[in-house]
Amino acid sequence: MNLVFFNNTTLAWLTAFGIAAGVALALYIAKKVGVHHMRTLAARTETRLDDIAVEALDGTRPLAIVIMGLFAGSKALTLPPAVHLFATRAAIVTGLIQAALWGNRALRAWLTDYYQNRAGDPARATSAAAVGFIARTVLWAVLLLMVLDNLGVNITTLVASLGIGGIAVALAVQNILGDLFASLSIVLDKPFVIGDFIIVDKFLGTVEYVGLKTTRLRSLGGEQLVFSNADLLKSRLQNMTRMTRxxxxxxxxxxxxxxxxxxxxxxxxxxxxxxxxxxxxxxxxxxxxxxxxxxxxxxxxxxxxxxxxxxxxxxxxxxxxxxxxxxxxGIEFAFPTQTLLVRDARETEPSAPAP
Incomplete structure (x- = not known):
């Protein structure tokens, strides 16, 4: 027990491994028990928020539990500053990634529930897909920045560069971004949904598809009409399907x-x-x-x-x-008529003087 390995006795190593195993086992049991009880409780409620929380917590990765256990065990050892810093950063990065995985799983559970409850409303499914894509992008972008910051990278310059680059990209693709935000406006504000019969200026048809860039109508003549979302929102639009009388x-x-x-x-x-x-x-x-x-x-x-x-x-x-x-x-309908009055010109001629 007095043998020394890397500046720590055998007892210290055994203690560290015991702490690591105990913490990992405790976290694993806490996950299993917590998920079980939360799922039982969620089955008794009508709200979907607790079900989404259960799905997110159930996505806890065993590797994350093991790394957290090892980090807890490392506290019982005397480690060089560089190793201690590495262990700390590894634990923080693991925690951040696990939090992102929880958020991603919760978002996926929400999207699945959204699709199931609105199977007959494809427009809302389109909006959910768009919102989900943006939320995932933001989630993983924030995770990347936090990980880089934790690893000691100066992200101030990176964020500033991304900001400048983002402005340049936004200017270059402003039409596409305009259609994208117009799509979100359509699916969130819902001036129309798939299946509605609408009139846009002189065009009319049934909405078939609401995409991220275009909206497509099927006209009465059978051809497909394609509008960019931004142009569609700028037009005067009549939704005939929502007419009640x-x-x-x-x-x-x-x-x-x-x-x-x-x-x-x-x-x-x-x-x-x-x-x-x-x-x-x-x-x-x-x-x-x-x-x-x-x-x-x-x-x-x-x-x-x-x-x-x-x-x-x-x-x-x-x-x-x-x-x-x-x-x-005996009432007669009128139709366009004209009455022409003709006067005899001889009646208006002056009489000749007597000889």
Missing amino acids: RRAAFTVGVTYDTPTAKLRLIPAMLTEIVKSQEPVTFDRAHFSGMAASSLNFDVVYWVETADFVRYADIQQEIYLQIMDRFAAL
């Missing part, structure tokens, strides 16, 4: 020779026809004006559904009933 307005014109008594019947008749449809909310029907060749009546109503086919069916039925009722009352 449709406003309908039309004008009926009758001839000028229609008797006043019949003209007075028309607003009530139009009101009755519109109100007989379902689901329709009547707004108004009025004699609105006297045009060049017609007496006009305006009708406004709301169809309480976003279904265009149902809207078209209701509109068709209203028009047909109007035609039937007008025919029954």
Whole structure:
């Protein structure tokens, strides 16, 4: 026991190995017991945060436990300053890497849960993928900087260089970055999602894909329309899928020779026809004006559904009933006409003087 190896007795080495084994075993048992109890507790709750925490903790690497045990055991030894510094830095680097692995595993668990709960919403899956990619990049970039700083590297110059380089790269790829941030804006703010029918300026179609750079629509003609995300957000956009009701307005014109008594019947008749449809909310029907060749009546109503086919069916039925009722009352629809008044020029010629 009095033998000396590297300035430490055999007893000191045995003690160090015992401490290392004890700490490693204690950490391993703590991990197993902690994960088991946390998983049991998480099964009783509705929130997913505890489940994600369990998944992260379950990702503790055995190598990290062993290194932490060896570091604890090294404290019982008399080591040269260089070796002690190496052991300390190795333990810190191991801890940082393990923390990054916990964060990466937690992020992956969150993404998996996000995908499962929103399997019918591909747009949110796209947003989760984009956010996950950025979060992973930031996580490992911060880890790299912390490891380099722990190893004694002066990261101030490196960070400054990265900042300058980042500005240069950002200027070079500003269009791509603009589309990327526009994509995040689309998937987080959700002006539309996959499956929505939208109108962008003079283009219209169904959203098929929301990517990191482009959004793709399938037009009514069958071709695919591709928009950059930045340009899409700058445009005036109409989301027809989120329409809850449709406003309908039309004008009926009758001839000028229609008797006043019949003209007075028309607003009530139009009101009755519109109100007989379902689901329709009547707004108004009025004699609105006297045009060049017609007496006009305006009708406004709301169809309480976003279904265009149902809207078209209701509109068709209203028009047909109007035609039937007008025919029954002998009311004629007006059409563009002109009355040409021809005057006999001989009637305007001055009479010749008497001889």
